[in-house]
Amino acid sequence: MDLLLVEKTLLGLFIAVVGAIFISKLRGKKFKLPPGPIPVPVFGNWLQVGDDLNHRNLTDMAKKFGDMFLLRMGQRNLVVVSSPDLAKDVLHTQGVEFGSRTRNVVFDIFTGKGQDMVFTVYGEHWRKMRRIMTVPFFTNKVVQQYRYGWEDEAAHVVEDVRKNPEAATNGIVLRRRLQLLMYNNMYRIMFDRRFESEEDPLFIKLKALNGERSRLAQSFEYNYGDFIPILRPFLRGYLKICKQVKEKRLQLFKDYFVEERKKLASTTKSMNNEGLKCAIDHILDAQQKGEINEDNVLYIVENINVAAIETTLWSIEWGIAELVNHQEIQNKLRRELDTVLGHGVQVTEPDIQKLPYLQAVVKETLRLRMAIPLLVPHMNLHEAKLGGFDIPAESKILVNAWWLANNPSNWKNPEEFRPERFLEEEAKVEANGNDFRYLPFGVGRRSCPGIILALPILGITIGRLVQNFELLPPPGQSKIDTTEKGGQFSLHILKHSTIVAKPRSL
Template identity: 80%
Template sequence: MADVQQGSLAVVEKSLVALFVVVVGAVLVNKFRGKKLKLPPGPLAVPIFGNWLQVGDDLNHRNLGDLAKKFGKIFLLKMGRRNLVVVSSPDLAKEMLTTKGVEFGSRTRNVVFDIFTGKGQDMVFTVYGEHWRKMRRIMTVPFFTNKVVQQYRFALEDEIGRVVEDVKSRPEASTTGIVIRRRLQLMMYNIMYRIMFDRRFESEKDPLFLQLKALNDERSRLAQSFDYNYGDFIPILRPFLRGYLNICKEIKEARLNFFKEYFVEERKKLASVKTVELKCGMDYILDAQIKGEISEDNVLYIVENINAAAIETTLWSIEWGIAELVNHPHIQNKLREELDIVLGRGVQITEPDIIRLPYLQAVVKETLRLRMATPLLVPHMNLYDAKLGGYDIPAESKILVNSWYLANNPAEWDNPQQFRPERFLEEEKKTEANGNDFRYLPFGVGRRSCPGVILALPILGLSLGRLVQNFELLPPPGHTRLDTTEKAGQFSLKILNHSLIVAKPRVF
């Protein structure tokens, strides 16, 4: 027994000595490296944990904005083994995203996104290089061009028109209210699945739609949570994430198998018996696979990207826009007045009309400014040591552009906390959502910007326009406004509570 006790004590003693050596070594390396490199400012980091114990897991846009006020327009957080650099000024955003776009053009992933993207077999999270260029080219032609918008504009208008008719058919919509988001979610799935597979779902109760939505919702919950950051930052804590990561793997496999069985394989069968021209996005993707440009896994990860990025982000923005219009009835009335005067009372807005409606465009821009769906954009990474703003950025640093802070910084914007579309007709009339002003980057800019801007803007304009044309949008009985509490995720900003909205049909 004594020998066993002595053996146990020896193990504990060795473990403590090893931990001491690691800590002392980390301190020495930190000091040596600090002298060698000119790193961005930031809070004092401790060995092993870095700044994690100080700032925690919740690295949302507002918390990072507060740190920018303290440490400046570029700062460094040591999050365990990860270097996290946060950029919070237009000039540094320009340097990083365009001037040095190649150096900082890669993507960093985390333990969860490694699972959901097959370690970068997709387009959004792959490193900058030949694979990304190939995937971007293959995805752009069938999904993200003006030609696609024009080809599918009638589908967009049809799906939005169906929303209007469905809401009108529900008696409770004009009295107690409905959660209109649910119907808009079906609309967004139908728009993107018509473009991608020439398929649509008949109703919110469609079994296939319910199964697809459940899988995507669970993927979003797991990927956007901050709860797993500790295991990503500090590898020795990763065993505590084993259960979480196993669930992620199960959901990833279930989703990819679902996409393949019910959509990709069905499209292959149709293509094999038809000799007509390519009709939908998946035909182009499958053609690239046949030519050997991409693998079957790449095909499935393209579908994953569209489901994860194109559908939900646009839906969040529509929901934010509706909430702001309900909470600012004078803005809603002003928008309705523009639609009635320019188009004619009761004349339904179409995609070509948007350019004639400057106040509608301003409402969309202001929604994207104040309630940015991806407030930190998608993280960038430098594969090699680089310079940014005169500072040394170690290789494979995770770099976030706090795009929300850029667009809500009082030093750059007049009363940024106020929802005021007029700013985009007055002092900001030259500012566009395409990245022509580095204070306003809702879709990013440069090589890794979001190509979905070409579809998102008309969908937003048509959705908000049609709803305001056809309904007076109000908070539910007993409330004066909607709850706009935010729920931030790894790369997302959505509304926490999906409120009831009263939609009173207008009489034309």
């Protein structure tokens, strides 16, 4: 750092300290703020709390400060909500007031400052994007159209694992093959395309860029510069890498998928709505009508690559890991599949409704190992009231959905992986948000519409693997490691598991 930058940083720090003290005094008179640790000027609670705002750290703070508390992270106000009633207020009762999204310096890069659907503010652009994305992605018609493809991809997984001699002996990292499954599931919907194998050069390139995007966006490393603007110069290198990855990804989406689809459409007769074959055709049709621009098209593709593929993959991986570590549950699930469907009869999407224990396994996976444990953050554009407290405008609202679903005050032995709870004391609880203790997909205006795809894909994939294989830890291990790795929003396994898959005779 050169001398001039040091001087500017110190001057900015002095001005910010004086300003923060002045503003805090004014606000102290005006607002009845939620409880929380005492902040210091400029840095707020950052020096006390640090960058790692994962669901478990926030749960520990909730136990100390209550169901709603305030963290001042530099210039940002973070309000953390940890009770079903408050969650209902944020997501449903005051869904409009808290319906916007707060972003950060990295997500601004990856979403073009909210040109997508997931991270845009609540308003006309969000309504338009949600409408345009719903028809080609998030309807029962889409499920019925593409469930044969999902079943086909699951069959390919079974076939590939059976052919791999390592799978039945030393074990394989099953996640790698499941990743290809998830890309093919979603790229069939988006582009009517699939990748033949894990060695496909385009798949390797796409997977690498998406993985780097996920790593950069989910890391806590950049929080200090996001919270405290005077420290932002130290993020220049980090943000430069983010911009490079973003540009490479969008160019890849455009060159290899969007433009290819345009060429295909131009060689056939003009398509009407009846002739649209896949999701990108609907999206491009909206662009031709002037409803969205080319950037919006690419950011829709960006959202699906991250929000639909990665989160469902994490959940499949968690579900398999828990079944490996709980052999009695795996055996019980296998018995249900064999009894209801018949030995060797492969599970399909319509069968899931006849398999209550399979549904319970999926629900329990989403409860204990929630892929987005804090949901996607909400924001109030204007001053608001919540739980008897004043919430300053543009506060970041985090709903600790993982704690709602793992609080022993609300659940019986929540630390246990016990699918039976969803057949017994919690039999009426569904993943669609009908109970505010259990919100794996959120609820309300900004809930995740991908629930309609995720649940059947999880059921088909987990069901097929349990039907066809005995899933075990590698030789010499009694269990596989399920240490968590948390990110800005995510929860996945720290170490991708090696799993032995012994084929069953069918």
